[in-house]
Amino acid sequence: MIGAPGAGKSRAGKRVARLLKVPFVDTDRRIVLRHGPIAQVFATRGEEYFRMIERIEVARALKERAVVALGGGAVLDPETQIELGSLPIALLTVSAEAVADRIGDKRPLLRDGGVEAWEKLVAARRSTYERLATRSWDSSTRPIDAIAQEIADWVTSGAGPEPEQELP
Template sequence: MDERPLLVVIGPPGAGKSVLGKQVARLLRVPFVDTDRRIVAQHGPIATVFSERGEEWFRAAERIEVAKALGERAVVSLGGGAILNQGTRDDLATQRVLLVTVSPEAVQRRLGGAVRPLLTDGIESWKRIVEERRELYEQLATRTIDSSNRTAGSLAHELAEWVQREEER
């Protein structure tokens, strides 16, 4: 039997996908996989990969890591732009997908001075990216939650219970 994630977490940069995914995985007692972290472990910081090799190269490496992660029994967090790949979107069509949304105000507090290669104009870049990807995110989502004003801990408990109920079906 093929393994598959219990939950795949998608959403824009700064939404809290990794923090939330890690907590849900802990509650479900399964591994947590962050595809961006795997890329960093193999190729170095994402900002460096973007500047030295370009976005196209990064997206190809990302696709490889996403495909591997979608074959694991885990909670999987994808980078914000992973859904731009058609193969990834096709793969997600058969998965339980959580879209984590966040308000511009909350994301501005979270990102602070973090270096994100596609956020060259700060929050304005973020708003533009979110708007460009919104329809894809929404089409892929099995469930959507907003992380702007709730703690990751309370969201994680709610989501772990949801996944457990879904798994029992």
């Protein structure tokens, strides 16, 4: 699962894993367990160091038979992009209005700019998210349980791309 910070990857991912009866892996959570709070890693070691340890955790997680939620910026790494190329990738999107209540000061790249910083970050990453995604779901207004059920159904049905929309 990929997407912007606050899109609901962890919340949906836990539910999808439960429905599929497989483990759930949140790469950000693993980083926190092994290295401490992400904001602290950014503050003391910098973004370059964080991206290095993030890459290691993502590589480990993608080798597991599990539902994996990647941190919002993990998709920026070229090696991660290559690894994701052969997997079914669910993209969760969210509007700026809906994410306003979800993001907080624990997200180092958004700490000083709030929703405006989030919008810039998402705009910079959007094409990468969309290129890597097999299918996408918007979590702005829909219940996360409904989205998780759709993702689980999609995975069990073969996890192909979205059906083509018929044009009028």
